[in-house]
Amino acid sequence: MVGLGAIARKFFGSANDRKVKTYRGRVEAINALEPEVAALSDEELRARTAEFKKQLAEGAKLDDLLPAAFATVREAAKRVLGQRHFDVQLIGGMVLHDSGIAEMKTGEGKTLVATLATYLNALEGKGVHVITVNDYLASRDAGWMGRVYRFLGLTVGVIVHGLDDTQRHAAYACDITYGTNNEFGFDYLRDNMKYERGSMCQRGHHFAIVDEVDSILIDEARTPLIISGPLEDRSDFYNTIDTFVPHLDDADFEIDEKQRTANFTEEGNEKLEKLLSEAGLLKGEGLYDTENVSVVHHLQQALKAHKLFQRDKDYIVRNGEVVIIDEFTGRMMPGRRYSEGLHQALEAKEHVAIQPENQTLASITFQNYFRMYDKLAGMTGTAATEADEFADIYKLEVVEIPTNLPVRRIDDDDEVYRSAGEKYKAIVELIGECKDRGQPVLVGTTSIEKSELIAEILKKNGYRQADVSDPLAFRVLYDGDQKTQEERVFAVLNARYHEQEAAIISQAGVPGAITIATNMAGRGTDIQLGGNADMRIQIELGDMEEGPEREAKEAAIHADIERLKQIALEAGGLYVVATERHESRRIDNQLRGRSGRQGDPGHTRFFLSLEDDLMRIFGSEKMDSMLQRLGLKEGEAIVHPWINKALEKAQQKVEARNFDARKNILKYDDVMNDQRKVVFDQRLELMDGEDLADTIADMREEVIEDIVTRHIPEKAYPEQWDTDGLLEEVRGVLNMDLPVKDWAEEEGIADEEVRDRLRRAAAELMARKVGQYGPDIMRQVEKALLLQALDQLWREHLATLDHLRSVIGFRGYAQRDPLQEYKTEAFTLFEAMLASLRQIVTAQLMRVELMQQEAPELPGDDDLPPMQATHGGEPIDGYADEGNVALASRSNRATATERDQNDPSTWGKVGRNELCPCGSGKKYKHCHGAL
Template sequence: MLNAVANKIFGTSDEREVRKLMKKVDAINALEPKIEKLTDFELKGKTEEFKIRFEGGEDLDDILPEAFAVAREGAKRVLRMRHYDVQLIGGMILHSGRIAEMKTGEGKTLMATLAIYLNALSSKGVHIITVNDYLAQRDMEIMRPLYNFLGLSVGVIINGISNEERKRAYASDITYGTNNEFGFDYLRDNMVHNIKEKVQRLHHYAIVDEIDSILIDEARTPLIISGAAEETTHWYNVFAKVVLQLKRSVKTEKIKDKKNTVIPEEDYEDYEVDEKGHNVTMTEKGIKNVEKILNIENLYSPEHVELTHFLAQALKAKELFKLDRDYIINEDDEVIIVDEFTGRLMEGRRYSDGLHQAIEAKENLEVAGENQTLATITLQNYFRMYEKLSGMTGTAKTEEDEFKQIYKLGVVAIPTNKPVIRRDFSDVIYITKRAKYNAIVEKIKELYENGQPVLVGTASIQNSEDLSKLLKKARIPHDVLNAKQHTREAEIIAQAGRYKAVTIATNMAGRGTDIKLGGDPESLALKTAERGTPEFRELVDQYQIECEENKEKVIAAGGLFILGTERHESRRIDNQLRGRAGRQGDPGASEFYLSLEDDLMRLFGGDRLQNMMASLKVEEHEEIRNKFITKAVEGAQKRVESRNFSIRKNLLEYDDINNKQREVVYAQRDLVLRNEDLKDLIISMMKETVEDLIDNALSGDSREDWNFDYLVDNLRDNYNYHVPELYLDMEKNKMKAEIIQDLLDRYNNKEREIGSDQFRDVERYIMLEVLDQRWRENLKNLTELREGIYLRSYGQKNPINEYKIISTDLYNEMIDGIKREVSSFLMKLRFKTEEEMEAEERAQSLQAPHAEIEEAEEVEDALEKAESEMLHVSRKKRRELERQNHKGRR
């Protein structure tokens, strides 16, 4: 209450921040007449002047007003666009390392150029992160002329480019790319065996476009680079068939208080599904049935316990992951994940822990081999590596607490350039889905006949296709935009504001592309001409006239109408869908149609609402607009958001522990890659390992307690070193010094045998191999530890604290193992003599004739084919070919 009164008197914190920044906006605007008088050459020269001032110790904040004025003037000349005052404010928010919340259509891409230009003056690199390759490529191509005009280099990181291209892109002043590409490049950089193979440089400054999508929605899934693991594919096929014979216990799922309820055994089936918790639990009856099907006595006995993993994943695949909602099957019979928030395909990503294999088996596809984790990092920890991080989106306020807690990022809402006049109607609720969809079709028909364009938001691919079938029956022309039509995403969404246009889209499809009333002339021109060509500009001018005429008709019809077919788990996604209409002061409207059978309504309060509807005697096809129900829906969304935040926070707490280890291991790896001489490091490792070994073996108070056998066996096994008898009679420190000296002498002899330069290469190779192998084993151990650590809570212990303690022990074991194995490998290393190598060569030469005969036959076949293909060549060329043939046969 007090806050509301204070806000009315003094304004909100966002309004106060905007008022404060308006002083700088006035200073930038005051520079405009002076900057306008500069020639193109002089304007470009300003960039070099700013760089010199920065290198001379001047702060970027001091340069900001003039740099923003230069960037705006450059945009006017090159892009034919001038930044609004609110965009200047947004640029300053980005530069300060915060999140700028700007409504859809307010020009976030152009606004970002200000902060990008200013921070690129430091020559440390600016990264712009987008949600997909298309947007990264598009934004780079649109803005590159501006940056090049101002004397800055630009690169883009997209899937499929070579290492050399990546290196050039990262070396640029400005680099565009997706969060996945940046994250995976970081992991790959920490797997290379040569420092020159690294592609990334500094993590200096990043601007994350659609920051809520990347740092909130996608943060539940860590980035993982995998390699082949143990072959277990047949078990996934077995359990895909097993679970088909099991029944879901729907009746017992509805009983909330099972502890205090007597439930007859016959009411139970084989397993229960918790859709809220996204989990499946076997019942006693189900366990017995599985044991009967597999013909085993005890599913949970030590020899069969591994099978429970395959069973759990098969049940999840059966009940919780649906075709055309969570994944699709492409033309190559591959399971491709559909992003639950964006509706986009996640090419190259796989569900972890065998779930992907379980889905493949369920769909009767070829099951790919399981993988082991080679490197992993969460998006949270990757982006927290940047010295300065900022972002932009149309919807961040609902997640402001999470941004502050996890990323230390404040959110500032930027006012719109023109007032928003969109009308947001209250939700329309029906009892059944059937009634809801009938009403949706009637509403779309009404809008279509009126000429008003409508964007229909659906929660899944299946829903979008089901609605499309209904519209086809009603003979309403429309476009469908979901993961199956992702290649036409920008084209479809760009024209969704045309007169009589009906577009069905998964809730966030097309995000990043403005819906302009009347259509987008540039998108139309791109169908027949390349951007930047004279033909393209001519076409844009032609289509501009047509689109303006179309826009007048659309405005007369009421602007773009947003029709949501159900509420999403997150209020933010609903707000994003609404925000597609009403850009830049355009008219528009939004309305959501719900049913009590929708997932959100059914899982969170559906029974209560069903009872209320029954008491009011509401008919199936009767619509309800009720504030109580709307509040109940928002309450359900808040509970889901809170649960999802807890999941992300829990993931981060565990990864923070892993991250400390990752930072040390990667820093050590970098030291190995950059250091030409590792001899001192390896000798210190050997000394520490041998000293610890001797101290452990000879740890008793008297010589009678000393374990000489343990010492002798370990030195022989680890270093191929036989302890001289006389050493065993020595005092411990004397013995330690003698053994270490012997090992050092042998090490130096090995170095002399092969030569120092070559031996340094061997040291580096072995060091990296052991380090990587041990780190992979540690990641596997940490994953297994985390899967079972929650059981510690039954013993009244905090799982996170237990994880910290055990993971520290695992880390120390890994470090000790690295020291022991590196020194052991090098001491056991044996180099072949010249005589041995000559003997090998003689043995190979005895087998060579057979190989030569096979090779000759292959050459003959290849030449015969070449001759038949070259019959039409000139005699001169044929003679050359014959000479080559003769040489080849010889």
């Protein structure tokens, strides 16, 4: 029975169809301009950029310029690249300009689409960032599409790993900057650790286009970018802890694969207490005494390392290092380390050198980094399944862009077998059939381990693995001739061969090619039937000089590829054979999308067994008994659309659970993010301020206020004052020896008089220091001390929040909302950090003695602590508060005559102890300035 929704869509079109239709009018307007723009000379076409900028300066909006600008870019691409934007690509460009996500199938030219919105938004001169998933794509796209931008008079930079600050500064100063998500995020964190505005690289966050947006904003959203410094080496401790895990039996621990957790049972606790006691690591009487918290934590991490993390699936050991494998892309993540001691536990498990743990100096998640942009857009082949998350978290609407040519790919229903052995046997048979008819095959697997298992099975069935380390030898094996057909050769693409990724993918569409790949299979690079001409020319001709001979060989390669393409087309195009379902439908759709590009034919089929991870974790026992009752024989598969629907529902449940987890994490992360923004904004104000004397004076007054409040209760008699404590703090913090006890004996004295006397004495002492060393020198001393103290306290605050986050969940047992508790505690901690900052800076300045009257330099970038940048570890459980807290910065005050009592926007910076400009008669901090 056809649903009402389906009937409505048939008559009115889907919401996506209606959205796409709204862009058609502007497409026609752009096409109408094509003859006029095509008639321009190169110089006249280039001059349009200056004309567009002039129109913007005179008040025009980007939307007004869109048709003319898009027509200009299309003409430039035709002349420079020999590529003309299709109408659907123009729609994709408009979606990007409107801060949307353009979902475009593989091979539809997302890279070219980005040029449209990038050029238009770059005209404002505020910088456009184009984000890619790796350095190769950033460099490739900057060089390839950069030709269009430079032709039109815009500057292009690229940010890749290994650049120094000077090179980064120059790249960010360009109109358009390409780079990876990691590099942009790390540069933001590094900039906010510097001491001079001029040494900061980035110049703001105006507009970003994120390529493979689902990978960056969904898959990687839970792992933070962390800049950290090393702590002490504890290799022996980790190695000792690792020796305990092999002594444990299955009854000693519980593993939950769904939640990825591992915990000890009562039996396990008793056994561990005995082992720890014998090793001299147990303090107190029991394992869970407070002195043993760290030991228990690292025991749990060692248990996870052994029981939940598998070598060649979650990580590989390469050159004596444990390197994480990204579960979504299958790529290695060099430099990325698991946090909380888990990476050290894996290193101990694999008996490689253990790197010391690190202290977090700065961190941010991609969720919060990319939400800083005034305008954000994205492109990918698979976003529709995560449309709700994009809308909820990033306010981005997903628009599916129609393909330029109809999709001719055939997607078969899944085949479900009872055992993995039966499944692999069916896969080998299908590969053989494809090989016999010259059809290229891409075998998709979920891990390195599975890809190598398939490789071993093929070898046992008479196939030979290609030596992909030698590009020329590899090329010959894929030349599509009869010898190759008979030889039955295959190539493997996983994180072990990531250097050869481009070469392997470039030939995966050759007739008879068999490529076994993990999820890394060519994100950003298309599998072209017949092979990739550019890659073949690069491999076969290398550095051969330009001339008639090279031109002839290039023409021969193009002709050969055309011949091979026809063979592959006749054989049915690329056949994608998937060996199991992933938790996410999106990853499955990416794999399917490798086939059937640009209207080519293609075929896809998923082979499953009840022993697959997804099936096993999500209830394969019921299905197994059902299949037995149906009389399914060995070697037979069940194939039915209902099976597909059931699996899709299981995947939807996993996706929903992951979304909830990311959403919950974001709520925690927002708490720290708000605090981070306050601290980073304050650092900029401090760096920009030439004279921080007012700020320092206000901080000193706050400290005096706190000291007096602590030791003189409100409306207390002098005999009730804590004069000993007051005297001790005045000496310790303010570096003054004042007759505080004598003051207490004066008749009629009150706490306010004590405050005034302390303020005057402290101000006189500071005035003497300014007179002694000179105002210029003291201003630099104040700035240097303030920035250094703020940085040190912020690092300690990050560590405190980490510890708070790890235990706040226990508040739930007391019927309290952990998130609300975290917000309250984090806000209190932040206020305590500000109080510590005021006290530390005041105490240091009241004691400062300069040996010579030379202006001390602010710490430079060379004075930053030794640090390393890592892309997170395990998903963080959250971090900043809604409270609009600001550090005490009082520069740029408006004068009393400039202030309008009824208009706070005219007040400028108001001192905390000034009378409130509103005329209430109260101090500002007790009135409009109250936190």
